[in-house]
Amino acid sequence: MKRGTRQTVEKANASTLPRWKKWLPHPLLSLVLWGVWLLLNNTLAPGHLVLGAILAWLIPLLTSSFWPEKVCLRRPGVLLRFIGVVLWDILVANVVVARLILLPSKRLQPGFVTIELDIRHPLGISLLANTISLTPGTVSCDLSADRRQLLVHGLHITDAHQTIDEIKQRYERPLQEIFESC
Amino acid sequence: MLEIILAVLVLVGAVFTLIGSIGLYKLPDFYMRLHGPTKATTLGVGAILVASALYFSFKEETVSLHEVLVTLFLFITAPVSAHLMAKASLHIRTRMESHTQNKP
Numbered sequence: 689m690k691r692g693t694r695q696t697v698e699k700a701n702a703s704t705l706p707r708w709k710k711w712l713p714h715p716l717l718s719l720v721l722w723g724v725w726l727l728l729n730n731t732l733a734p735g736h737l738v739l740g741a742i743l744a745w746l747i748p749l750l751t752s753s754f755w756p757e758k759v760c761l762r763r764p765g766v767l768l769r770f771i772g773v774v775l776w777d778i779l780v781a782n783v784v785v786a787r788l789i790l791l792p793s794k795r796l797q798p799g800f801v802t803i804e805l806d807i808r809h810p811l812g813i814s815l816l817a818n819t820i821s822l823t824p825g826t827v828s829c830d831l832s833a834d835r836r837q838l839l840v841h842g843l844h845i846t847d848a849h850q851t852i853d854e855i856k857q858r859y860e861r862p863l864q865e866i867f868e869s870c
Numbered sequence: 871m872l873e874i875i876l877a878v879l880v881l882v883g884a885v886f887t888l889i890g891s892i893g894l895y896k897l898p899d900f901y902m903r904l905h906g907p908t909k910a911t912t913l914g915v916g917a918i919l920v921a922s923a924l925y926f927s928f929k930e931e932t933v934s935l936h937e938v939l940v941t942l943f944l945f946i947t948a949p950v951s952a953h954l955m956a957k958a959s960l961h962i963r964t965r966m967e968s969h970t971q972n973k974p
Contacts, residue, residue, distance in 0.1 A: 724939065727935050727936065727938060727939045728936070728939060730934060730935060730936050778912050778913065778916075779913060781909055781912075781913075782886055782909055782910070782912065782913035782914075785893075785905055785906075785909040785910075786886060786889045786909075786910075789889055789890075789892060789893035789896070789897065789905075789906060790889065790892070793896060793897055793898050793902075796897075796902070797969065797971065798899070798901065798902050798966075798967055798969075798970050798971070799970055799971030799972050800970065800971070800972045800973060800974050801972065802972075802974075817949065817953060818945075818946070818949040818950070819949075820949075821908055821948070821949030821952050821953060822908070822909075822912055822945065822948070822949055825905060825909075827901070827904050827905060827908060827949075827952050827953070827956055828949070828953050828956075829901070829953065829956035829957060829960055830956070830957050830960055830974075839960075839974055841901045841904070841956065843902055843905045845971060848971070848972065
């Protein structure tokens with residue numbers, strides 16, 4: 689008798705979960721949209737809380753066909769530390785690049801390096817490319833068609849291997865941890 | 871005290887934006903010129919935005935967080951536009967400095 693009721697409860701849960709997902713396909717996206725709406729209006733007034741919540745629910749629902757894969761974040765701690773590292777590196781990058789720009793241009797050694805990617809998640813790759821462009825003297829230029837190689841231009845590259853190792857250790861490893869665990 | 875902090879932030883922002891513009895003018899080829907604006911905008915504009923957030927938070931005595939959004943959008947869009955320009959210029963084979971290492 690008891691087992692029977694538990695099974696019906698489980699069955700009910702299993703059938704409500706997909707329906708819940710159908711009505712709220714991207715909870716994370718909804719949360720971000722709500723936050724952005726409140727920041728745009730720079731207010732916490734009840735009217736905007738409600739309006740923002742409605743928009744945050746409606747927009748992902750109407751555009752869900754544009755978002756084939758679900759975004760999930762398994763390791764928020766790693767993500768937070770990653771954001772901290774990147775912000776610090778941006779600060780350092782600016783000082784380093786400012787100094788390089790003011791040096792005589794003849795002394796700069798520009799160059800391209802190719803990074804063999806281990807990360808496979810599309811969002812992870814785009815975040816990695818973004819991060820590379822924001823940090824010390826590097827701009828990501830091209831992703832190969834099979835998404836295995838990223839071409840990076842450096843403003844002043846003295847040791848190509850060291851540059852590649854740094855990017856892989858500092859940025860690719862944590863991004864891989866965050867996205868590959870889905 | 872607040873005014874000193876604000877002045878320093880605005881000055882730092884202005885200096886870094888200026889250096890970015892100098893880089894845009896002075897660096898020899900297209901790929902190197904890309905570095906100036908992508909980097910300078912981040913810290914230069916970042917410092918000015920922090921100053922703006924502080925100023926309006928204290929002046930109107932409510933927390934002003936618009937600036938967080940500006941920063942967010944800037945950090946998302948600046949690298950994307952740099953990436954697309956670099957990709958396009960690789961495609962049309964823009965001239966690059968003769969001592970560039972490992973040319974693609």
